[in-house]
Amino acid sequence: MNKKPNLKDVAKVAGVSAITVSRVLSNPDKVSEKLRVKVEQAVHEIGYIRNHAASALASRRSGVIAVIIPSLSNIVFNDVLQGIYSAVKPHHLQVILGDCHYSPLEEEKLIATLLSQSPEGFILTGTDQTHYARKLLQQSGIPIVQLMELSDCPIDMNIGFSHFNAGVDITNHLLQKGYRKLGFLGARMDPRTQQRLAGFKKAIADFKQPCQSYVVTTTQSSSIRLGGQLLQAVMAESQGQCDAVFCCNDDLALGALFETKRMNLKVPADIAICGFNDLEASALVEPSITSVASPRFEMGQQAVELLMTASGEDKTHKPPIDVGYRIVERAST
Amino acid sequence: MNKKPNLKDVAKVAGVSAITVSRVLSNPDKVSEKLRVKVEQAVHEIGYIRNHAASALASRRSGVIAVIIPSLSNIVFNDVLQGIYSAVKPHHLQVILGDCHYSPLEEEKLIATLLSQSPEGFILTGTDQTHYARKLLQQSGIPIVQLMELSDCPIDMNIGFSHFNAGVDITNHLLQKGYRKLGFLGARMDPRTQQRLAGFKKAIADFKQPCQSYVVTTTQSSSIRLGGQLLQAVMAESQGQCDAVFCCNDDLALGALFETKRMNLKVPADIAICGFNDLEASALVEPSITSVASPRFEMGQQAVELLMTASGEDKTHKPPIDVGYRIVERAST
DNA sequence: AGCCAAAATGATAGCGCAACCATTTTGACT
DNA sequence: AGTCAAAATGGTTGCGCTATCATTTTGGCT
Numbered sequence A, B: 001m002n003k004k005p006n007l008k009d010v011a012k013v014a015g016v017s018a019i020t021v022s023r024v025l026s027n028p029d030k031v032s033e034k035l036r037v038k039v040e041q042a043v044h045e046i047g048y049i050r051n052h053a054a055s056a057l058a059s060r061r062s063g064v065i066a067v068i069i070p071s072l073s074n075i076v077f078n079d080v081l082q083g084i085y086s087a088v089k090p091h092h093l094q095v096i097l098g099d100c101h102y103s104p105l106e107e108e109k110l111i112a113t114l115l116s117q118s119p120e121g122f123i124l125t126g127t128d129q130t131h132y133a134r135k136l137l138q139q140s141g142i143p144i145v146q147l148m149e150l151s152d153c154p155i156d157m158n159i160g161f162s163h164f165n166a167g168v169d170i171t172n173h174l175l176q177k178g179y180r181k182l183g184f185l186g187a188r189m190d191p192r193t194q195q196r197l198a199g200f201k202k203a204i205a206d207f208k209q210p211c212q213s214y215v216v217t218t219t220q221s222s223s224i225r226l227g228g229q230l231l232q233a234v235m236a237e238s239q240g241q242c243d244a245v246f247c248c249n250d251d252l253a254l255g256a257l258f259e260t261k262r263m264n265l266k267v268p269a270d271i272a273i274c275g276f277n278d279l280e281a282s283a284l285v286e287p288s289i290t291s292v293a294s295p296r297f298e299m300g301q302q303a304v305e306l307l308m309t310a311s312g313e314d315k316t317h318k319p320p321i322d323v324g325y326r327i328v329e330r331a332s333t
Numbered sequence C: 001a002g003c004c005a006a007a008a009t010g011a012t013a014g015c016g017c018a019a020c021c022a023t024t025t026t027g028a029c030t
Numbered sequence D: 001a002g003t004c005a006a007a008a009t010g011g012t013t014g015c016g017c018t019a020t021c022a023t024t025t026t027g028g029c030t
Helices: A007-014 A018-026 A033-046 A052-059 A075-091 A104-115 A131-140 A163-176 A191-206 A224-237 A250-262 A280-284 A296-309 B007-014 B018-026 B033-046 B052-059 B075-091 B104-115 B131-140 B163-176 B191-206 B224-237 B250-262 B280-284 B296-309
Strands: A064-069 A094-099 A122-125 A144-149 A157-161 A181-186 A212-217 A244-247 A272-274 A291-293 A326-328 B064-069 B094-099 B122-125 B144-149 B157-161 B181-186 B212-217 B244-247 B272-274 B291-293 B326-328
Touching: A007 A018, A007 A033, A018 A033, A052 B052, A064 A075, A064 A104, A075 A094, A075 A122, A075 A296, A075 B075, A094 A104, A094 B094, A104 A122, A104 A131, A122 A296, A144 A191, A144 A296, A157 A163, A157 A296, A163 A181, A163 A191, A163 A244, A163 A272, A163 A291, A163 A326, A181 A191, A181 A224, A191 A212, A212 A224, A224 A244, A224 A250, A224 B280, A244 A250, A250 A272, A250 A280, A250 B280, A280 B224, A280 B250, B007 B018, B007 B033, B018 B033, B064 B075, B064 B104, B075 B094, B075 B122, B075 B296, B094 B104, B104 B122, B104 B131, B122 B131, B122 B296, B144 B191, B144 B296, B157 B163, B157 B296, B163 B181, B163 B191, B163 B244, B163 B272, B163 B291, B163 B326, B181 B191, B181 B224, B191 B212, B212 B224, B224 B244, B224 B250, B244 B250, B250 B272, B250 B280
Parallel strands: A064 A094, A064 A122, A122 A144, A144 A157, A181 A212, A181 A244, A244 A272, B064 B094, B064 B122, B122 B144, B144 B157, B181 B212, B181 B244, B244 B272
Antiparallel strands: A291 A326, B291 B326
8 A cells, every 4th residue: 555645646647736736625616627627536536635734734724623512421412512513514624522521620631632733613511611721712812612501701702591590490480380399409510500509599599488498419420310319319308398309400300200100209299390401301201391491402503603703813702692591391390 | 912832932931942842742751850841831831732733744643533423413322432532532532523414425525524634543333334435444544443233344343233133132032022913113224223123024034933023114313202103103004913112222112112101002011112222211211121232332442442453554354343232121021 | 080872852854735926828808 | 919917827935843863961880
């Protein structure tokens, strides 16, 4: 096997100059039909593939955007990723993806690594980056989008919704339905989960009638199984009094629902359940589960569009974009 | 904002030569403690980040591996991805991920694009690449792993398990349990699903006693909801005779299970259900669902390790690695 | 102290491509 | 045919880094 063909090899085969081959690949319009065809044939014949590193170095355009998500296993970020990938395609960009496992320190390292790829834009999840990470990002001069939640002082651009407000609203929903002994089931306890919990507490505190709350949280990562365990825990803590639970996500809610069957509790008569994120299963289980929906796919798409329209040097303050959320009321409440 | 600092800027600040800075970043062992510390301080002080394109160009090592999966929304590939990311970390590699949407043609384009990044290895899902794609891959000279299923003529390395055998086994499981009117519910109908179906048909054909089969498939992508619809369809086609269904994945199986409740069918008394992939929910729903488990995370990990130990120029035939599968028998059968 | 191999450091060149500017060709118009 | 602007093509250079080789420094030994 000879070494990989380069521009000059193609040029030789096609009988043109190297720069013409380069133009055929990046600006076909600038080349006459005749040469273009000749070059394209040569490219296909010898299986030439452009060296991205050299191209990026010479053009100062890497053609990649960097994305960091807190977890690959959480299906929520999958939806966002799909939006990102779908939006990226027409721009002919590649995505470099990092998983920071919910750790700002790991995220900081990842940011440094990914910045070395000279991305043309950066998409981050959440707003709790370390100080040094923010410095690196700002210094890079590229457009940046912080995703999922809203921030008072975004690094650059920001798109998401208020998890606090959503927490308040869903709790009020339970209160309006007449439930008075509310449990909060929380796993992982990342910033967004904490905001939902804060909303839960605020709604309870502001409620005009007497009511009770039980908060059960763990830093373990979320799973369906854990939802069942947390339901057990909250029933124990409330001595069986708890009549409604707000689960910080739909996995926990599903697990809690399955657990109610084993505990012989009727939903929503004995206990109401609501989740967060509105996964497909929540609508299809029996009884279906009330949840909070948000446009995750669209958030991902919009993040890419924001990056593409931003100049990067534009240091004006851009107001956060609130994509909102929607409480989907179902049989479980 | 000044332009981004480069090696020389760091060298100036640290009072050393550029090449020494380079060495601190890539071979710290080759540099004396004294200089190393000085350089590291300088790097941190001015927030220097190495230009990956230049580094890759000069060193002929890109530090990336390419991965193509058929779908971002299928949680199955998520598990594989997690394995890949976890294994890649200690090697200080980046992953460039592509989603080919189950299309070999899209995959071919993606392969060309990803090869331009000069990846040091390539992980593909399945074994149905186009002819030109295979040519490009072979010509690239890098190690290649085809994942998930086993092939008679892999491009290079291959790791997976036999979906045909799994289909045979799970069907025999149903037959042994006494079910005789078996339905197959299939969505997407990608190659692996087709192999499972072929296994289903083989088991039926080889069975010594009279039995009936009903095959309901669609090329729509899989979902829980679709599982319910397909169950309806198979019951219609079999005029209510069908007493067991093999769903080509657990999403369909969950949907079918939820649908049985609406149809007032008892599982497994009226109808047995089994799925494929052994998702978490399958073990926790009521009744729990029999499924086929495979080591997806480990497959991803092992694929990376294979890439790392392969020289790439080694053209000897490597035997496929069969990771096997396991039928997890549960209450639904 | 003197010697020498090993370790540390530095100078130079070139990786493959596209930006920039120079040159040639085209073709619309008088 | 002659003119000239626009389009097409090409030559040169440098992007920022590391491989390679050259040189200097170190330190263990006699």
